[in-house]
Amino acid sequence: MFRRLLLRTAGRLVARPIRRRLNAFVATTHHPETAQSDLLQRIIAKQRDTGFGRDHGFSTIRTVEDFRRQIPVAPYEYVAPYVQRVQKGETSALLSDPQVLMFALTSGTTASRKMIPITQDYLDDYRRGWNIWGLTAMRDHPVISLKPMAQMVGDPEEFRCEAGIPCGNLSGYTAQVQKKIVRGLYTVPAYTGKIKDPVSRYYVALLCSLRRKVGMLMAANPSTLVALARVLDLHKENLLRDLAQGTLSNNLDIAPELRAALALRLKADPAQAKKLEAIAQREPVFLPKHVWKPEELMIGCWTGGSVGPYLRQLPDYYGNTLLRDIGLLASEGRMTIPLEDNSPAGVLDISSHYFEFIPEGEIESKQPICLRAHELEEGKPYYILLTTKSGLYRYHIVDLVRMTGKFNGTPLIEFLGKGNRFANLTGEKLSEHHVTQAMIHVMKTIPQPITAYALAPVWDEKQPYYGIFLEEQDMKDPVLLASFLKGLEAELRRQNVEYDAKRDSGRLGPVQALKISTGAWSRWDKQNLAKRGGSPEQYKHPCLIGDLEFVKEIEKF
Structure with a gap:
């Protein structure tokens, strides 16, 4: 009280x-x-x-x-x-x-x-923007006002430059320098951004948040929220045991100094653990919507551009929550x-x-x-x-x-x-924007399951084409898939007149679905992120890949 x-x-x-x-x-x-x-x-x-x-x-x-x-x-x-x-x-x-x-x-x-x-100066403006965003969200929805917030952040200090200045994730830095009075509203401590293993980081975020009536859940990329929800079900036994005992599983890849800091924070909550365990036993899949009331939860994440496939999955995991783009x-x-x-x-x-x-x-x-x-x-x-x-x-x-x-x-x-994501086999100049807009339109009427996807050019001596690479688990209904491909082809032609012309001339064949193994996109994204650097929260999965060699590359995953 x-x-x-x-x-x-x-x-x-x-x-x-x-x-x-x-x-x-x-x-x-x-x-x-x-x-x-x-x-x-x-x-x-x-x-x-x-x-x-x-x-x-x-x-x-x-x-x-x-x-x-x-x-x-x-x-x-x-x-x-x-x-x-x-x-x-x-x-x-x-x-x-x-x-x-x-x-x-x-x-x-x-x-x-x-x-x-x-x-x-920059930091003051950055904070002001977030403050305006948060205040208007709470003004519009009093039900979330002053409730705890769960936010995923990255590492604010991956290394230091020659002058000794820290170099890292901006969201992690702003969380780190919050006023103490504000920090009490956040369930996930800022230093957890230093946990490199994504599953371990999500596990700790959940463990810190399960005991609280979270009113706002924020991560820039909705793919992070999908991953968070999957970790909840996959590791529910360990999570609920740790919640009951105030412990932290030894199976997690967490540095000793971070474990020590978390040990001071984690408190045993057997009553909440017992309540959640009853739900987990009753439900075939234990999801965030079973922990936090959807009608009292706002999700803040990106909703534009190429994040559609992940955004569409959020209601399955979180229920019909409030949703506001973070900008x-x-x-x-x-x-x-x-x-x-x-x-x-x-x-x-x-x-x-x-x-x-x-x-x-x-x-x-x-x-x-x-x-x-x-x-x-x-x-x-x-x-x-x-x-x-x-x-x-x-x-x-x-x-x-x-x-x-x-x-x-x-x-x-x-x-x-x-805007730099283009593919151009025969002069069609297909852009990622064309692809994502076509997908948005076709998915409104055809419920093709899509975990993740990307289009990429495929060379064929007779007639090159674009392949949409889908995971095996999403290609079980051939009738639905055929309808989806027909709709996607029509939308691409409508979105891009050059693509339409190249299809009419026969220089391009229709879009084809190419099967990749279940989980391949997750593995490919992880490797792609490791090559380029950055945090999972910042990463944007490409929906158009212009490389003709991609069809060979993805086979490795």
Whole structure:
């Protein structure tokens, strides 16, 4: 009782400044052009005397046109030499801030891992975005307000750079530096991000959360939540025994120092263990929906882009919960703040970063058209560019987005996919966005089971085609599968006129289903993640793979 009263009092104290920030943010959304212009000028003025600022004539930038003329649209590699100087201790090469708190490591889904310097300014904005997201979610759903939150995070310190600055996962760092009064609301301690083995990390997260009435469950990728649910059933006997005794199974791959820290935290709860054991014995499969009431639980995760196959599985494991997208965010910065349930769209975070947009059809141009936030058209796809307070300028993150409407005067943006994922056998220029949109449409009417999937080109001397690689367990109904392939083919032709033309000309054959072993996608994702680096929570499973050799590669799994 005392704990609940303390948390309620703490919640009210914390919520007051967050409400002020929410009100201030909402006020800016009425005037996005002014808010963005002012922000750009503040960034340029503050970073004027850095090495990057001097090299690019920041002192002479007066207008947006000056800014665009003096700084090119560029990927991470353009700013990488300056970041490398910061890693060696020369902070002023890129930043006016006296201190870099950490380097956030990107997931490496498109290339080798990037290192994004995190300053106090950046961290304040990042937290503000999360605070607005959380406050609006609780305002809309009082049933979850001030209930415990279970959040999966990564390792905030995988290593240190030459200057001794930690390099790791941003969500892990923010969890680590939370105020003590807030930390009590989180069921999973931040240091569990250092547990490298995914199953052991999920096990510990469950063990820490089973005793609490969790109101919010957060993981960027819904595939993490699917894995979490499967661990619950697979390890239910050990979990319930550990819950009853306040112990931690010796079968887990956990470093001794982390075990020691967890030993101080885990408390025996025989009453809760007995209650859950009765449910586990009654149910053929023990699932999160048996532990936490679905109607009193909000899931926060990505809902746009390529996560559809995993998203569709969540109700089976968690029941009909509340669902809210956590927004388009990456190590490089938060781009949107969703304010409604069941929508991948969020309001552009115009108070944190300066944004520009390149129309999708312009991306190959030597001098592409660049638009500002207030110039976007509803329904049109764009590549999003970021200019941030932590040293990124006109940064091409290769995310394809679409404007779906407006919040006051500010665009609502949804993530479509990674724009660099293309396949091009005969000039069709098939993109991951085409694939994911086709899948969304066909799955609305044809209930083909899909654990995970990807399309990849397959070479055939007579007629090349695209194969959709499905696990054996999902291909047991040939009639349903044939209907699904027919629907997918029709949708791909509708989504991409070039694909349609190549099919008409006979240069491409129809999509074919190619069988891979059950569990192959999980094994392939694990190896792919290990090659590129990053955390499972950040990883995005590709839905289109342009490599002609992939058909041979996946056979190994």
